Amino acid sequence: MESLVNLMHGFGVLADPMNIVYMFVGITLGVLIGVLPGLGGANGVAILLPLTFSMSPTSAIIMLSCIYWGALFGGAITSVLFNIPGEPWSVATTFDGHPMAQQGRAGEALTAAFTSSFLGAFVAVVLITFLAPLIAKFALKFGPAEFFAVQLLTFCSFVGMGKESPFKVLTAMMLGFALAAVGLDTVTGQLRMTFGSVELLRGFDFLIAVIGLFGIGEILLTMEEGLAFKGKSAKINSKVVLETWKQLPRYWATAVRGAIVGCWMGITPGGATPASFMSYGLAKRFSKNGAKFGTGEMEGVVAPETAAHAAGTSALLPMLTLGIPGSPTAAVLLGGLLIWGLQPGPLLFVEQKEFVWGLIASMYLGNVVGLIVVLTTVPLFASILRIPFSIIAPIIIVICAVGAYTVHNAFMDIAVMLVFGVLGYIFKKLSYPLAPLVLALVLGDMAESSFRQAMLLSQGDLSIFWSNPLVGTIVTLALTMLFWPVISLAITRLRPRQATKPAVSLK
């Protein structure tokens, strides 16, 4: 009940008309970012972050999170119309979305995609509203050992749940930690891995890494494919929307399943992309029309979109309550909070009540606004996509350079961004995952300091991580996650007769 009262206060914060304007601006920019190759939720928010420094934190986070909702919606447009996933999490949407567009049912596909995105996000926001205060209250009792345990769980789940080779996940993650350690060590005041360079003193800012890895890397990948946009045009009018809405209730089971998968994968940092594939796979297995999936089934659009949006939204839950982001974009938003002097974590719910509930209220409103914006502006965004790549690419590169520069007003950062771009290209091609790298870079200092504090408390004795049932459970769970690839292998070995479950093709 208390949550509802707080939520009402949150809506009060939103009543400021400027915040509503920022919301519309954010959604529109977000859809644009989601539609354009090379710009995505994470690096789009990273680039626009410096522009919000002059705003009040509440307005700024409303606009930035709306950019995020917009990007989530925007990914579906390119998937359906152009068969090019604008975002990794909309790859699964192409499977049935594009065939529908080819049959001339683009309007239906898009309406289904947007509506189910909205539903997925709505479920996740309701979850945040009621669960976040409880988790925050619980986490107030956390000491350094507990915090490190939760962080360990975050990182170990990448190993256990990632579809990439666990060693590649580990290697990429450790690179993130190593880069985070570069620069001045705040505890001892010693310089680490700067090798006498003044530029390295600042260390590596993850915003630069995000812009390079996701922005420049993506441009290089797109270029390689010699991209020729051959899109289907879409007409969405109220008749198509209403017709589609009449059909959608049939797929409620798929939507509910998608939302649950999405929320789970978002809170534990599985992320939106695996969530969308998992939801698609489950829908295919359980649907009566499973065999027809891939030929233009609306259900095949509903499943991944609900899950992706639910995951994208619920990734903010651990970010707000524990200060541990569930996705790269949530990590960038966390970076923003830190810059505005707000320390995410349990105390945020006590000290910055207005900010937190304003943000949560904006999630409700932002998704409604988002649904309206995308349904009305699809033709506009589709025409932006028809602008040839040789015009869009240099503009995006320029925007990335500007974004990298504005983080610290440092020229070197632009060069560093370029290096990260090349790395991003190579890592993507060799399927080294980028998300753990980015999260390790963001959380590196925090994880290190909580580890050090825990070690100080116990005088270097690792048994502090099993000193009480809470921390012990989390650490044990984390280690289970870490060794999950080995454990699951052992289980399948032990039961050779049982048919392995039909794997969902991820490529």
Next chain:
Amino acid sequence: MISKKSSHRKSDEDAVATHHTMEIAVALMFAAVAVVVMVDSNRVGNGWASDGPEAGYFPFYVGVIMFISSGVILLTNILSKTPNTSTFVERGQFTLVLKVLIPTIVFVGLIWVLGIYLAAAIFIAFFMAWLGKYPIKTILPIAILIPLALFMMFEIWFLVPLPKGPIETMLGY
């Protein structure tokens, strides 16, 4: 990966590198980075000082884990009986990537000399002319309007200064 294979000439499809070689090269790179991390953490001290863990305490183990995991990737690739000899990048693709990468590197260099606005104008114009083969009358408006829009947005609207060069100084900014 959603890839659109366009009709390349035969030589364009030659592999510049195979996945196998790239895997080994990248794993070696990671191992080298790991060694650097470990050596440097050792330098600042990876043990226990009187006031608690030393600066290299945490990064040292980061280096160790990175070394081990990249070592496993390296060994599995070298010892693999069925190496993945599929193409990492085809010659045609590689040329396309370089066609973007090299002008971008030059662009970053130009920002240093000319400031970001002029460099952006030159970069966009060059890119459109060279890769897009657009006529001047299409190139000029875009190459001028985009940097101008950036200028309005950053210098005037949001008051965020971007790197400027001699031209902007001449104009009094």
